[in-house]
Amino acid sequence: MRVAVPLPEVRQTGTALAFLGVLAFSGSFPATVYAMQGFDPWLVAIGRAFLAGMVALVCLKALRLPLIPPRRHWPAYAVMSLGVVFGFPVFSGLALHLGADTSHAAVVIGLLPAATAACAVLRAGERPRPLFWAACTAGAAAITAFTLVSGETAATWSDLLLVGALLSAAIAYTEGGTLSRTTPGWQVISYTVVLSLPLTAPITAVLALTTPMTPTPASLAGLAYAGLISMFLGFFPWYAGLARGGIARAGQTQLVQPLLTLVWAWFLMGERFGMATVVAALAVLACVAITQRART
Template identity: 50%
Template sequence: MRTGTLLAGAGVLAFSLNFPATTWSLGSFGPWTTAALRCVIAGLLAGGCLLAAGARVPARRHWPGLLVVAVGCVLGFPLLSTLALETTRTSHAAVVIGGLPIATAVVSCLRTGQRPSPVFWGAAVAGAATVVGFVLLEGGGSLTAGDGYLLAALVVCAAGYAEGGRLARHLPGWQVIAWALVAALPLTTLVSTVALTAEPVHPAWTGVAGMAYLAVVTQFVAFVLWYGGMGVIGVAKASQLQLAQPLLTLLWAVALLGERLTPAAPAAAAAVLACIVITQRARG
């Protein structure tokens, strides 16, 4: 159990740099290029790893789940979150994404029939409610276009997380994301090719560094750790570790991007983070 928690926690730490890296990448590449090219590079890396390991093609019964992972985590979330960050601060997006754990837990329970304890649900709902309150507070009582993209990203990513966590009980965790990336390669290659011809490119070291991190770490290595942890401790339990991600991303936004936080941002992130202690102690 401890190994699974450490793996999932390391995945969360790696994911926490996703938004800052995306912001950096947008300084050199357009949004469609950023969203698609990261997946092409990660797909090629994943394909090389599969070939080197001599991995067998998954059984037919696993492919519907792998396609859900591809749609949610390879295609949907990168594009929607990138479009959101064109109009939304990284610090704001970091707190909104705090709703991902509860969304993942709900999808997982509907998909697998798991029944976490009432204490677990109480803490998870409290964390999600804090996120919703933060969004409405900063949006003056209404949602912005960036919030819409982020909330849509939550839905598709939660489905990909839950299905990937379920598959990680049958396949090696790293192969789950690897096969999803490879399955998406034809479409991501097409989109990135068109995007590169339509969107301007302004190479800068921060933009290239951001793209490299997105492709190698966020889109592949972090998922290897994440799905590996989910396969050990379960989707619902692992998903609540991600409640720590908003606070971590806030720290990166200040340290790397020089953003100034509104008073509500760290308060909301701290409240959400407090829920992680309860969810991890709750009996499933």
């Protein structure tokens, strides 16, 4: 099926909106690390979705909109829920809990734009040139080399979890971007987190009662950011940008997310990273840039 190509002005607006989403997402890892200083990793992963779901529920009711999307879209929302409500937060949170540095995680997640483009290609039935797949393979090789050189044995599981987070987000972004062509982006993410409340609400309650908590201003701020910005508000411009600029084109803005996360890790957490991290991040950026230009 052919998809109408948006006008240049619309594409530019979409790219700008997507960049705002990326800017919001780039603080997710530092916020998660801060949140886990006072709360259990599982509580942070699920509690952020519960917090977003409650805020989304209030927004939908305040605007007198349906609390449940059309039935024909339920499968897509189920996929998004598995990806952005459970998959990415759980996988990335556990990876950070097991010892992965924020900067290390940012480099591994740097392949997210290529993964998102690949999902868009597969879902839309397009036939990219061999250069697309060659660049994806090169990016994966760069990430593998980086993890083998910089990671310790204990970090192996963290890397696998980060790959799971990457794939979860890529699949969910593709579904969300597709739905946002006919439904406002903020409603797409609102329905996603609201439909997840029957699971996130009881799980959050049980974890809050059974896991130790030592809340501090920093951990509370981290949890608030992860729930309100990373899980909810950041998706407003993100999905709108994917819908207006195209999933692959607007997705190019993800190129800067690892670099922004490195800046936040240095500025907020005082992390120090060597030349290998910078080289790996730039290598992934170059590979992903090639995938974006070689899609069709």
